[in-house]
Amino acid sequence: MPRTNEPGRTVVSRLLELLFAFQPGQSSLSLAELVRKTGMPHATVRRLVVELTGAGALERGEDGRYTVGLRLWQLGTLAPRTEPLRALALPFMEDLYAALQQHVQLAILEGREAVIVERLSAPNAMDLVSQVAGRLPLHCSGVGKVLLSHGGPDLIEEVLRGALPRYTARTVVDPAELRKQIADCRRTGTAVIRGELTDGADSVATRIVNGEGVVVAALSVVVRSDSVKHQAVLPSVVASGLGISRLLGWRPGVKVRER
Amino acid sequence: MPRTNEPGRTVVSRLLELLFAFQPGQSSLSLAELVRKTGMPHATVRRLVVELTGAGALERGEDGRYTVGLRLWQLGTLAPRTEPLRALALPFMEDLYAALQQHVQLAILEGREAVIVERLSAPNAMDLVSQVAGRLPLHCSGVGKVLLSHGGPDLIEEVLRGALPRYTARTVVDPAELRKQIADCRRTGTAVIRGELTDGADSVATRIVNGEGVVVAALSVVVRSDSVKHQAVLPSVVASGLGISRLLGWRPGVKVRER
Known part of the structure; x- marks a missing residue:
């Protein structure tokens, strides 16, 4: 030897x-x-x-x-931050996919990025930049904005004061405008982005909350711009997010906490 | 240091x-x-x-x-034997799940066992022994019989001459009977098992073939015994298996090879 x-x-x-x-x-x-x-x-x-x-x-x-x-x-399938969440969320993601026939994504916060834990896509769906285990920016993706908004003041300051790359002409990079969006997202639990990351792709995202009120993930549907009314998609995304949250112990009345 | x-x-x-x-x-x-x-x-x-x-x-x-x-x-998501297959198969599994609302499983051969690469299950579906990355026996699970039947003569002899554990009263452990089932499966590409692994659970499984005619995976639907007619489920399982096989380069006329 x-x-x-x-x-x-x-x-x-x-x-x-x-x-x-x-x-x-x-x-x-x-x-x-x-x-x-x-x-x-x-x-x-x-x-x-x-x-x-x-x-x-x-x-x-x-x-x-x-x-x-x-x-x-x-x-890798034993990783507790991804696999139990993925297994729990998958049935809801499947139902959402069956109802909408759009991309459905689940993401968690990792450092200053969102990591995609699962994605369901129709065989003929539009191409996206994202993939499972891939990363998305916090400031201009649907799941990213939801995770950023609930990531606590330190993370928000770090991201807003750092580089805010522009991916399309519609990417919001103005910190003041982003602060307004973050405040809105914290109030509603949802974020809607229009072509900010990929031209022609919109995202409707919602938070997933555990029994302690901590936002542990974000769920989104990505649709071709102007192909559907976001207002029509939003309720089903929110309902799916609440369904997953309930399995994690969340109940109406549990206050959503800052990190 | x-x-x-x-x-x-x-x-x-x-x-x-x-x-x-x-x-x-x-x-x-x-x-x-x-x-x-x-x-x-x-x-x-x-x-x-x-x-x-x-x-x-x-x-x-x-x-x-x-x-x-x-x-x-x-x-782990970079593993080529699981993740590309999983990503390719997932849309078909989703459609199958949407149509049937049953457990849908994808498995590959690993040694003398079947490893589950992906599973979709209804939130209220019956409990199964299997889980993602979990293992199933070759001789008495649906995906196992399909993988065993196309695993080549060496594997078949090894399994039939080895221990053939009985999981339920209906588990087939007679090598002669198993040989007959294996020959049937090689001819039809499908396997139907009734309560052999778990009492009350049946499985309808089909092979997934690549462009070289090699069986690389098996797809199954697991249903509560007597809840649906297997003959009604089989065509959609086979069609989904062929759809995934086509994405892997298989075309009608490609001869399915022995390993």
Whole structure:
């Protein structure tokens, strides 16, 4: 068995660096690509990859390239911030999808972004920039505005004082206007955006609240601009959000808290 | 920085052992439980857990217990054997669910078991033993019989000569009878089971085939026994399976291959 004089601490961080080299759009990597992406010696990468493959954490395809293995996928499904919420919300998302035949998205707050936990889309629906496990900006996506509005004053100040990228001509980047929208969203629990992230795509979003009144997620329907009246979609989105919230222990009268 | 005389190989395997200690039903573990489950020294577990938490691979709850973190979940969504198939199949599963309002399951072959990649269930549907990332036996579940039947002669012999646990009074455990069912399934592409895995639950399953004629997954609808005529459900399950297969490159005339 080869001995190494690397401290264990370093082996762990190298291993994680190797695993996190796999990213959306780069989910299949050759040994050479892993060496290039991590900057680690070829022999080290090779040794780690062999061990990870042996344990089922990575898988080696017929083309010799490596991908994330089934065992890591299984491990990921145990994440409490996504999977229980996803399992709980999915039936409501399915019903909403069956009723509206539009994109339905569920997202949670992670740092200064919204992470999509689940998305249902019609086979012939419009293309979106988002994907499951993908990230959306807080200031100009439907789920993002809902999560931002309930993320507490520190997060709001951090986001409003930071860079507010403009994605389309309609993206709202004026902090004063955003503050008004945030106050509205906190009052109503909903956010409607029109073409702010993708031209021609509108989003109708609502909050999901747990038994302690904490907003733990946001649910949205994304529709082609002007294809449906937002006022017609909003009640069903809100009702679905309340249904999921009830399963999380929320009851009418539970006050929605600041984070 | 602490030095260790553990070979790197051992650090990697210890790390994986620690991660894989998280399992369905044991998704939240204290430090003491991790020590007990892995048999590793407390100091080692503590050091690994601190590093994993720092990297977002694990998360520490307010109760001090550890869970799988969002970054591992995101990594898991990159697994090519589950996520692209799941994303492709989900719209068809949604439509099937909307039409039938029953459990809809998608599974792949992993070793000598079927692993559930996705499941849609009505909020008030009957309880099942299965869950996403959970495993089902090949010889007596609907998706299992489909995957077993197309898994090649080696797998079939291995399963039929191995232990064939009986789950209910109706579980078929006679190898000769199973051989007949397997031959039927290879001819029709479908399997119908009646209360073999769970009393009172029937399953109607079909194969999903890629452009090379390889059966890559199985799709099933699980219904309460005698609640619907299987003959009424079968065509929609088969049509959904063919729809998913077409997206994978299958066309009428592509011969279904043995593994």
